[in-house]
Structures are given as structure tokens and as C-alpha cells.
Amino acid sequence: MSESAVPLEKSYVGGTGEPLIQVEDLKKYFPITGGVFQRRVGDVKAVDGVSFTINKGESFGLVGESGCGKSTIGRTLLRLNDKTDGKVYFEGKDMHKMSKSDLRKIRTKMQIVFQDPFSSLNPRIKVGEAIGEALLDHGLVSRKDVKERVIETMKICGLADYHYDRFPHEFSGGQRQRIGIARALIMNPEFIVADEPVSALDVSIQAQIINLLSDLQSEKQLTYLFISHDLSVVEHLCNRVGVMYLGTMMEMAPTDELFSNPLHPYTKALMSAIPVPDPTLKRERIVLQGDIPSPANPPSGCKFHTRCPMASDICKQQIPEYRNVGNEHFVACHFA
């Protein structure tokens, strides 16, 4: 990959401009049961009315703190969870209305890479077999040819052919994440959900995996939903970023726009909270007070008002409108 080609692509908002994934007012509530009869006593509103579009060839980042619903969105997009309300379209087809057999067919086009490469691999299955399993399961190659395909994919992901017969415990964290990526990639997917793929890795390994993901994207025109709590990783890898808080999208913009001109106080606080490796830098830091409120009982009005340094009366009463302020920059704040 030539070095100069990258920023051009990245600043090009919207990939090919053709939507691959459309999410409309998606809601996912998890019931809380209680009492002797385990009746439903409330809901954890993990995702509470989120809409966005991911275009072909784009990488869309979702950031937020733990419990903000970013992973639930990833799982609901792939229909690993059922939704509560709203719609998810993949290439114009409603994912949640599909029959089981249609779903099975379309699943080959979408894959997921998980955060924890330790628990997402079966310790008793050889790595090569784990990578090839889905191909056989979907009947895409014959048993005879599968090994060849697996080894080819392993090489693309930076693994060697002699790794085929090894077991997961023989690999380091970074290598296991490569196995996870190989397993997703072998299906030749169009869309990959990467759920915190580098969070469990050391810095020097993290950089290797980020570079691998971005090489694969430009070679295979992949579309990513990249879920992370780390804004600096998202800035590096994504074209467009959405910032979530307690199940709601607070701000969404093309990466360069978001990082040069953050409008929501939560986005600003998140950015200023990241420690910068430069001891000479003296920054004004916005330290948010308190903890994230429970998603079972979110605050009224703007969900962020309990921790917001700018909060006033209107924030407690009215839910701010999620609106476009120009340059494809969306924000939900009364003061933005």
C-alpha cells in the first residue's frame, strides 16, 4: 500500500456513497425481572433510538464508555440479538424480518471480531480447523480444498502455515487476534464488526493489528463497524465516528470534522480525558464528576445533564434534538 494513498481515502467521506447498513431508530431493551414470579419490573435501555448509515467501503467508529450500548448495537446489527424496535437494513433488506434460511445465507457476508482473543477460541480445536469451520459449515468449499484456503488466509493475516495444527494456548494475544481476524476474513465478507479488537493487546502489538485491519480494508474494500472506547484508535482507523452515551447517539461526524471541531460537551470531555504521551504539555482538562448513571433508570431530558459542566434547566426537562449542523455533523445538545 502506498503511503500517500491513505489520507486521501480517509478524508473521502462515505466510502462509495452507497449505503450498506442502514439503522433506523434502533432500540434494544433488556428486561429486568424481579420478585417471586420473576415478573418484568423494568428495562435496561441498552440502545435507545439510534439511527445511522454505514456506506460501502467506509469504516464507521462507535465510541463511548462501558455500558453505553456500543457492543449491543454491533450484535443487533448482525442479529446476534433480537431488537426491541426500529429497523436494520443490510443492502436494503430488513435483517430482522428475514427468514432463518435467508439470514444464514446473508451471514456469510458479515462477520465479527471479538475483543478477547482468549475466550473467543475453543481451546480444544486446532486453529486451522477453527478458521475453516465456517467455510465447511456453509458448504462453500469441499473438505479437500479447505486447508489450502485456510493457509492462504492465515498468511494474509500474518500467520505461518505451520500454525495450522496448533492449539489456541500456543499463541500469544496478538497472534490469537490474528486468528480471530483470519476466521472472519475467510468468508470473504463485505462487512466486519470489530468489537474492541485491540483493547486487550499491548501497545507494540496493537499497532500491528491496526495496520493489518487497515491494509485488509484497502485491499478487499471491506466495510467496518469499529467499536472502541479508545478515541485515538478510532481516529486513526475510521472515516466517520459516532459518540454514544447511555444508549443514545450524542454526536456523529466525519473523523476530521469531529476531532477538529467537537461540539458536544461529552465528546470534549472524552477527548480531554485521554492521557497524551507528552510530559511538557499542559492542558485544560475537563474532568467529569461522578459515574455513568444506570441505563435502567436514565436521567430525564438530556441523559448527560447529571455530569455535564454546561447543564442548565432546559437540559433536565427537554431531550435535545439530534440535528445536522452542517458538514454531515450531527449533534444532540441544546447549546451546540
Added chain:
Amino acid sequence: MAKELVAFRNLETHFKTSAGTVKAVNDVSFSIREGETLCVVGESGCGKSVTAMSLMQLIESPPGKIVGGEIFFEGKDLLKLSKKDMSRLRGKEIAMIFQEPMSSLNPVFTIGKQITEPLLYHLNMTQKEAKARAIELITMVGIPRPEKIFHSYPHELSGGMRQRIMIAIALSCDPKLLIADEPTTALDVTIQAQILDLMRDIKTKRNTAIMMITHDLGVVAEMADFVVVMYAGKVIEEASVLELFREPRHPYTQGLLKAKPVINQRKERLYSIPGQVPNPVDLGENCHFHDRCEFCMEICKTKAPPLRAHIDGHKTACWLYEEEGKAQ
């Protein structure tokens, strides 16, 4: 310059495994001065936690054993103390907080009981005095409604609150040294900012020395006065924080700094250190970084470089800066 509080001298902590001996800490020497924040940085398995655990003498034996060296605390060699003397020191003079605030509190005891325990044990306070002090400590670490928290159980608190409670317990006996082993790794960034603020506050108000173990160079830049970089059981570089970030000298340190994505400094491509950390079993006497190093020379493969100061106070263990290396 402030007085030396802790000094590690040629510390060797080994673990016996079925595959062979792991020299988790291999000839490590550095010191911590009073009131100073020293950060130990390195990737998983580099021996940074084992160094701290050796200081506390909390190495599980077997398989682990401190096989050589000395650890001085205020001039006393801790390795020569009796078990009883060591447990008097532990929690009182040296306190420790861990990465996982979930698993370091006992789920079946109230917060109050866990905060008062060291006060009753080390300071011989009465129950009443201890409670008053505990409430004071809970307030000090920034938790509202201390009375209520005193009677709560750990599962009722969030991760950030639990870490604050751990800090309160660690500070209960006014230690001279606080060891913090990845204290914010399991927390969200906004909570991390709160905890780091609290630790800075403690340091300035109480002049407590802090030994902080972390893998995050951003946290190092914010917190440290002095930095020790470890790789595969050895110290490979040490310097003051300003010096280290201004002029990192070891290729590994340089690589770490380049590999980290930094907010608002988007690069076309991240630098990455090739390969991976070597298998810790039976490492030879050479530079353990040689197979990942772009400047690797013949001498690096056969002989371990000494840790030596080339500029004032800035020590590096690398043949690039040695006469023998330059000759090649």
C-alpha cells in the same frame, strides 16, 4: 535531591515452570526517592508487576522465589526481615492498590470493615476511632455520603468508586510508599482522569512516594517524575520523564512511543515493532530485544548490554551507546 526511600539492587526473582526457569525479574536495580512518582513501563510479561510484588514479598512460593539481590526500604534490607516484621511493614509503610478493584475487595465484608481492618491491626485504634477515621478517608477520596458507603458491600459500588475505596484503604495508615499496579487500566477514560487527579492530589498533599506500574505512556507522561522501562525482565532504560520523552535512547522505548496512536496526531500508518516478546523460558545472556530491533548488531546476539548512564541520570542498556558496539 530527595532522600532515597527504596532501592532495588540486582534483584532476581525466578519462577520454576515445567518448561524451565523463567527469570521474571533479571538483575533489576533502581531506586525510588521520597515523595517521587516513579513509573515502571513495559508490556505484559516484562516483570514490572513481579518487581512490585517482590518488594511487598507477596511472591507465591513455589513456583516463585527471590533468588538474589537486595531490596532496601529506608536503609533496611527487606529480604532479611522476619515474616512478622514484614507483615508489620506491609500495609502500614508500604501499601498497594491493584488493577482489578472488583477482585481486590472481599465481597462478603462491608466497606467499613475493610477500611478499618488495617487501622485496628497496625495502629491499635478502638472501633470508634477507626470508624471516625474511615469516614474521613472515604470523604478524602471524594465519595459522597460516607456514612452510607461505610455500611455498603463492594457489589453496590461502581468500578471507579471501588478503586477509590482501595486507595482509601491503602492510605489509611499514611504509608511512605504507595504501589499502584495498573490502577486505571480497568476503568473508563473519564473515571481514569478522576483517579489520576486523586493520586496527584495525594502526592502533593501527603508527600507519598508512588511506584506506578503501567503500560500506558500517556499515563506515564501525566504522572511520572522518573521512568523505568522494562523489557523481558530487565531494565533497559531509565530517565526523568522530561528527558525520556524528549530523547528516548533505547530502540524499544523509541518504538513504543512511535507505535501509540495519539489523539489529534493522525499518522498515515502507525509504526509497529515487528515480532513479539520472546518466550521468557531460558532466555540467553544477550540483548532480549535483538530479534525485534532494527539496529541489531552481532554483539547484541551474544552479549547482554550493561545498563549505564551516558548522559547525566539517563541510563540505557544498549550496545549502540557502548564503545564495543560503536566499534562494529
